[in-house]
Amino acid sequence: xxxxxxxxxxxxxxxxxxxxxxxxxxxxxGEVACxxxxxxxxxxxxxxxxxxxxxxxxxxxxxxxxxxxIAKIAERNHRGAYDVITDxxxxxxxxxxxCPQESQCEGVCTVGDTLEPVAIGRLERFVGDMAIREGWINxxxxxxxxxxxxxxxxxxxxxxxxxxxxxxxxxxxxxxxxHEPGGVLKYGIPDFRLPNEVIDVEIDKLRRLGxxxxxxxLVGRLFTIEQMIAEMGFDAVFIGTGAGYPSFMGIPGExxxxxxxxxxxxxxxxxxxxxxxxxxxxxxxxxxxxxxxGAGNTAMDALRVSLRLxxxxxxxxxxxxxxxAPARAEEIHHAGEEGVAFRWLTSPxxxxxxxQKRVRGLRCQAMELGEPDASGRRRPVPVPxxxxxxECDSVVYAIGTNxxxxxxxxxxxxxxxxxxxxxxxxxxxxxxxxxAGGDIVTGAATVIEAMxxxxxxxxxxxxxLGLRDSDVVFAESAPxxxxxxxxxxGERGHARLRLA
Amino acid sequence: xxxxxxxxxxIVAREDYSDVTFMLDIRHPAMARAAKAGQFVIVxxxxxxxxxxxxxxxxxxxxxxxTLVIQAVGKTTREMQRNCLAxxxxxxxxxxxxxxxxxxxxxxxxxxxxxxxVAPVFPQARAHARNGATVIGVLGFRNRDAMFWEDRFRGVxxxxxxxxxxxxxxxxxxxxxxxxxxxxxxxxxxECIAIGPPVMMKACxxxxxxxxxxxxxxxxxxxxxxTGMCGGCRVKIGEGVKFACVDGPDFDAHEVDxxxxxxxxxxxxxxxxxxxxxxxxxxxxxxxxxxxxxRY
Ligand SMILES: Cc1cc2nc3c(=O)[nH]c(=O)nc-3n(C[C@H](O)[C@H](O)[C@H](O)COP(=O)(O)OP(=O)(O)OC[C@H]3O[C@@H](n4cnc5c(N)ncnc54)[C@H](O)[C@@H]3O)c2cc1C
Ligand code: SF4
Ligand code: FES
Numbered sequence: 001x002x003x004x005x006x007x008x009x010x011x012x013x014x015x016x017x018x019x020x021x022x023x024x025x026x027x028x029x030g031e032v033a034c035x036x037x038x039x040x041x042x043x044x045x046x047x048x049x050x051x052x053x054x055x056x057x058x059x060x061x062x063x064x065x066x067x068x069x070i071a072k073i074a075e076r077n078h079r080g081a082y083d084v085i086t087d088x089x090x091x092x093x094x095x096x097x098x099c100p101q102e103s104q105c106e107g108v109c110t111v112g113d114t115l116e117p118v119a120i121g122r123l124e125r126f127v128g129d130m131a132i133r134e135g136w137i138n139x140x141x142x143x144x145x146x147x148x149x150x151x152x153x154x155x156x157x158x159x160x161x162x163x164x165x166x167x168x169x170x171x172x173x174x175x176x177x178x179h180e181p182g183g184v185l186k187y188g189i190p191d192f193r194l195p196n197e198v199i200d201v202e203i204d205k206l207r208r209l210g211x212x213x214x215x216x217x218l219v220g221r222l223f224t225i226e227q228m229i230a231e232m233g234f235d236a237v238f239i240g241t242g243a244g245y246p247s248f249m250g251i252p253g254e255x256x257x258x259x260x261x262x263x264x265x266x267x268x269x270x271x272x273x274x275x276x277x278x279x280x281x282x283x284x285x286x287x288x289x290x291x292x293x294g295a296g297n298t299a300m301d302a303l304r305v306s307l308r309l310x311x312x313x314x315x316x317x318x319x320x321x322x323x324x325a326p327a328r329a330e331e332i333h334h335a336g337e338e339g340v341a342f343r344w345l346t347s348p349x350x351x352x353x354x355x356q357k358r359v360r361g362l363r364c365q366a367m368e369l370g371e372p373d374a375s376g377r378r379r380p381v382p383v384p385x386x387x388x389x390x391e392c393d394s395v396v397y398a399i400g401t402n403x404x405x406x407x408x409x410x411x412x413x414x415x416x417x418x419x420x421x422x423x424x425x426x427x428x429x430x431x432x433x434x435x436a437g438g439d440i441v442t443g444a445a446t447v448i449e450a451m452x453x454x455x456x457x458x459x460x461x462x463x464x465l466g467l468r469d470s471d472v473v474f475a476e477s478a479p480x481x482x483x484x485x486x487x488x489x490g491e492r493g494h495a496r497l498r499l500a
Numbered sequence: 501x502x503x504x505x506x507x508x509x510x511i512v513a514r515e516d517y518s519d520v521t522f523m524l525d526i527r528h529p530a531m532a533r534a535a536k537a538g539q540f541v542i543v544x545x546x547x548x549x550x551x552x553x554x555x556x557x558x559x560x561x562x563x564x565x566x567t568l569v570i571q572a573v574g575k576t577t578r579e580m581q582r583n584c585l586a587x588x589x590x591x592x593x594x595x596x597x598x599x600x601x602x603x604x605x606x607x608x609x610x611x612x613x614x615x616x617x618v619a620p621v622f623p624q625a626r627a628h629a630r631n632g633a634t635v636i637g638v639l640g641f642r643n644r645d646a647m648f649w650e651d652r653f654r655g656v657x658x659x660x661x662x663x664x665x666x667x668x669x670x671x672x673x674x675x676x677x678x679x680x681x682x683x684x685x686x687x688x689x690x691e692c693i694a695i696g697p698p699v700m701m702k703a704c705x706x707x708x709x710x711x712x713x714x715x716x717x718x719x720x721x722x723x724x725x726x727t728g729m730c731g732g733c734r735v736k737i738g739e740g741v742k743f744a745c746v747d748g749p750d751f752d753a754h755e756v757d758x759x760x761x762x763x764x765x766x767x768x769x770x771x772x773x774x775x776x777x778x779x780x781x782x783x784x785x786x787x788x789x790x791x792x793x794x795r796y
Contacts, residue, residue, distance in 0.1 A: 218596075255760050261731040283771030
């Protein structure tokens, strides 16, 4: 196989992603990026140089063996590629769509030094989608250990932890406050980026691993974390309740009608299907001219959802410049194509209202970039005398979130200064047997980091319960099926796993 | 408590108090054990429904039930009035939500409930009574026919004043009249709890403000998740902004900006009106099912 590939012999251009045309897609909720065809994937897989030093693997938060799965695609061994990815990543179809690849694997890809980097994310999604279509699932034979593990929150962190603990032979129950599992993947990220069916398939796989989902369960209030350990018979607990509690700026006019958080807009639209009102009962009343404050993924989602709900104009207001915008590059690009207007270096100072207490505009001021701040980004400073108004009837805040307070309010868990759960390097909290990870520990981050945290916590929980640590998965000497599921078969005192 | 455990949220009893007010007892043993006065639940009647917050009117750990008293005013509650019969199930019930009411060492407490606030103030009255406080109840109804739970309140209140808008029972007038009467007879009231429509709570706050009596109200803004995630339920309290679902629902009445609350409650009124009209039309047409035809 392609041993003599060089930067000069590989296909030079990155294979474009087939997409819905911008004009059409800006009015529907169908997926924007349609996914690689088999031909697309084969061409793109040829672009991988199979670098011996594998910079991409180090760039991946969970260390997917990227060259090896790409090689499998090139060999047309798609099932093999799926097996390689799912060694480390539970959700290829999800991560292929939503990871910020440009700042992870693709950002350090060798090909990217000269040409455009290998489209690792698109290839990963190709494999994930094929697995869904073909119904592939790696269901191990799991010998029950008798341990019971409770997981709080069904976002990517909770899902990843649940999968690992179930594979280790534990009885796993996932508690979710909302009426459907999936966390941000379900209520936040819209269908045109990540269809709900993709998440449902992944949840269903977890069910087949034996994981039980208990929705409509608000942990902390229905029962506490302490009760889970002391009274409900859980040997270990993982908390992955995510960041919630959207921030507002505290400028005048924020309680006017027409001001809302991106989380509210997205939850009404995605989870509650307000876009199908009145067939579904949840109302939304989308604006005709919508201003979204912020330039992260959440902001891009809010802008693009607004267009799809019928807004004539969707305007992004961000106080720094495009270079500092935290959203995935592709999302900003897609938003622009769909007709979103960007007002970079602009900061709101007041939401303006009419006599009915409805939004009629947003007063802003221009900013310029000054000295770098603590985050290393140049600090925006207001330009004196630069105030101006943007006419609009809806203002959506997407400027970040604070820690969800419920678990903190109801347990003795140690929190940090900002209200996030404090953990050590093993993701252990201040209560014995209780671990935490994802946005509730780090603050708003990414899907893959939350998933990585769920898996890291699972490793610690297995150690705590005296189960064999799954690092063995990666040991070269382990037999193949043990590599995949974590345990050399037959090892004493540990879960024994083999393919069913 | 979800499809996975095979449990459902069964309505075990229903009682109608008037043409708009009805009570549901729902089987939920874990919540019946965990619930405390002042907390609320979020209910979804069916899979296409909206999530609506309802304050817990009662909970019985022995029977394993929670009690909700609902006023059929909008589309969802009207639909619930029609569909939620004993033996049927609800799509989702989650709770108990919110910070439980603070039941402190107050010696004499005034509990005021008006309209849809009558039932939610009951657990608070009972909690204070169990705590050894002297409890004076003031209940407000439209008229004699709309009255309910007088007996339950008599069971926990040392004194009960009923007010009706038309004077068909008790005092004629609003609950504020009842409050004035109670405050005149008991100048030593330490604390007041008022639950009802925002206008009523606002008026109650003005009755106690000059007397500097600590007054707590339970706020009912529009909610979606009830977990602090959407900020739809934010309310202005003093100089700050709070999320009623996780920072409340109880707040100091003298700090609450009621005008802001009322304006924000009207946020979806046009859409709500549209939904209700469509629904009524589908009922008038004799359709057994709502317009979409794809429910249930
Ligand atoms: C609109 C939006 C777009 C995004 N886009 C991207 C993207 O493109 N790429 C990317 O990598 N990241 C993106 N992110 C960030 C990413 O989604 C999060 O970092 C990730 O989902 C965090 O996962 P988590 O498991 O920690 O928490 P969450 O996904 O937030 O899940 C937490 C779950 O816990 C539940 N819960 C909370 N409290 C309780 C309780 N007391 N009891 C029971 N359950 C509870 C919640 O209801 C929720 O379902 C986006 C986020 C948003 C909001
Ligand atoms: S860095 Fe790029 S070219 Fe090298 S192995 Fe990884 S994906 Fe292939
Ligand atoms: S209802 Fe969403 S934050 Fe309170």
